Amino acid sequence: MATTYRICPRSGLQFDTDAEKLMRWNAVAGVLALLLGGIMALGVILTRWPAVHLLPADQFYLALTSHGINMLLFWIIFFEMAVLYFASSTLLHCRLATPKIAWAGFWLMAIGAIMTNVAIFQGESSVMFTSYVPMQAKPHFYLGLILFAVGALIGCFVFLGTLVVAKAEKTYEGSIPLVTFGALTAAIIAIFTIASGAVILIPTFLWSLGYIREIDTIMYRVVWWAMGHSSQQINVSAHVAIWYAGAAIVFGAKPMSEKVSRSAFLLYILFLQLASAHHLLSDPGVGSEWKVVNTSYFMYFAVLASMIHGMTIPGAIEQAQRAKGYNKGLFEWLRKAPWGNPAFSAVFLSLVGFGFLGGISGVMMGTEQLNLLIHNTIYVPGHFHATVVIGTTLAFMGLTYFLVPVLFKREVLFPGFAKLQPYLFGLSMYVVALVMMGAGTLGVSRRHWDMAFAGSGMAYEWPGAAYLMMGLTGIFGVIAIIGGAGWILQVVLSLLFGKKLDDGETRSTPIPLTLPPQTGGHAAHVATPGTMVLALVFLVSFILYYFVNWKYLSSLWGMA
Amino acid sequence: MSAISPPAERIWWKQPIDKLEFTWIAIAFVWSLVMFVMMVYWHVAGGQNLSNETYKTTKEMFAAKAQAVVDKYTVRAGTAAEKEFPVVAPPAGSDIYLIGRLWDWWPIYELEKGKTYKLHLSAMDYMHGFSLQPQNINIQVHPNYDHVVKITPNQSGTYSIVCNEYCGIGHHTMVGRIYVK
Secondary structure, eight states, X not given: OOOOEEEOTTTOOEEEHHHHHHHHHHHHHHHHHHHHHHHHXXXXXXXXXXXXXXXXXXXXXXXXXXHHHIIIIIIHHHHHHHHHHIIIIITTTOOOSOHHHHHHHHHHHHHHHHHHXXXXXXXXXXXXXXXXXXXXXXXXXXXXXXXXXXXXXXXXHHHHHHHHHHHHTTOSOSSOOHHHHHHHHHHHHHHHHHHHHHHHHHHHHHHHHTSSSOOOHHHHHHHHHHHHTHHHHHHHHHHHHHXXXXXXXXXXXXXXXXXXXXXXXXXXXXXXXXXXXXXXXXXXXXXXXXXXXXXXXXXXXXXXHHHHHHHHHHHHHHHHHHHTXXXXXXXXXXXXXXXXXXXXXXXXXXXXXXXXXXIHHHHHHTSTTGGGGTTTBTHHHHHHIIIIIIIIIHHHHHHHHHHHHHHSOBOOSOHHHHHHHXXXXXXXXXXXXXXXXXXXXXXXXXXXXXXXXXXXXXXXOOOHHHHHHHHHHHHHHHHHHHHHHHHHHHHHHHHHHSOBXXXXXXXXSOOOOOOOOOOSSOXXXXXXXXXXXXXXXXXXXXXHHHHHHHHHHHTSOEEO | OOTTSOOSSTTGGGSOOOHHHHHHHXXXXXXXXXXXXXXXXXXXXXXXXXXXXXXXOOHHHHHHHHHHHHHHHEEEEOOGGGTTOEEEOOOTTOEEEEEEETTEEEOEEEEXXXXXXXXXXXXXXXXXXXXXXXXXXXXXXXXXXXXXXXXEOOSXXXXXXXXXXOOSTTGGGOEEEEEEO
């Protein structure tokens, strides 16, 4: 079946018509999930804000279940499908493999997402994102997740098929672009993730129907987290790919070294999935040797990879800026960056927040013994709001500012708000993550309706500082939600009422990518001292925080 | 050419690596090894390691063992503020059983500072979370598994056990107690 190709006059990108439509629908479905998840976030945050304590317990747990699933699965994976189609078909200038099957995948995901949400809002399925057995949800809660996962799996295979098509039809020369390589990493991890999800959710579904008598709780946690945590590693790979894309789009930045960046992605493929162990460090039944090897991604090789990306992306930006003449001192390249361009500011805030807040806290609490201080406290959501909200969601938001004119052919309305949005949303999320981690360090539990323990015979009294931190979580959480809601509103209004932009040329055959003639020599080398200084600041913070927590651990009751 | 295009040089894997980039990779690698060794080192030299001793059990069997300890070593009946749970003071070194159930930690133990006890943890229904405050020691508690943790309290005082694994509508009322003399 013939398709057509549109050359975007604003970016020069070439869109296969089928792929373009799929990208738009997936992105819109993702934003709808984000909207629902965001409304639920408001209920959650206003309940955990002790002075407000809005919802009754049953509604709070329902809202929390819906918030977790819509944000961590539906919003992110729908958007990632759009990223996969973009990174394959658009960046490789080729047609999308099997568009009909891709649509089948999309509708399976959509039906699954709706089914699970229906189950949650009917009540009786407030089992949290994790749905730990033996607490049981209604069968269609699990079935919806299974359908969603199968749909996403189909999307991954369409992506892989498209890579094959591009290679076979010779639409590009040499190797696939680094961003596509990152998307490929995400797709490989996604396949592992979804397979793990099927392995645990199918028996759990059968158990909820009564065909299986019992699901072992430790086995459930081991296998479920191979999905639950690895699905967040899809995000890491995807948003790192978007960071590279952002640097390329805004600055024309070239990776410092293709070899290093690609090797770092390879380390992700090899080791990132071991992170299931992060959730089992304070569990019985799995041994210390298993915990130590797995929690460290086999000697921290995946952390090493993230530290490499964290340096090479600002490094690439520094090189591009210095080449343009911003050469004064250590940081002129950064001062003169386009801070008013949301595609840049979102990527930069995402990268710094992911590294400093999400990365350091994640490694600390992923240390076998230190996890005893953190397990199931509100420190954990503090950490993953830094990784998933600041890291992933903010990066996706930044990319969307680029996609609205390019993919949806509309002008972004309210450009003044767009300039501020990454700061409003990103920086308030920085504070939320920090104060949640602070409260967690004092012991405050996650997934807990009332820190005053109303109705308990033996209530514990948290220190005043814990109440203060939870109050701040409430205040800055509301600000972040305003920033997120503003983004949704802006994007939706732009899609509906933004000025229509010129479609550009439409062709029946793709223009292949060609490489410029090989020069043989290397481009002039540009050093990146500013980035190195930033990296060392990061390292020193990391080391100090890591050992402070060992010091804290050593003061506790003896345990053996 | 940038990150969204194929690498300009076909043979990109032979390009030399930037000096600063290489230095950073070396530093990050060494730091990774330090963090890995730290966990192993703490197993040898540290005083806080989570025990690996775990047994399969059943709810009935675990409850019976807990009841036996309570029958033997109860020193007083709890007050109303202690939910009238038995307050149990077993001798140092003994096996003590803590039950997590909707929505109690049962019974209340009275321990001696500096003495070691073998604390057995298990749940009667859903999973629960043992969160000892204000120490902030957190352990996952599973049904049908008996997790044996050797604990040595190092400070006297009144400690609370908050449940920090979501276990239903009354989850927030699930708080227990340990006294250390």
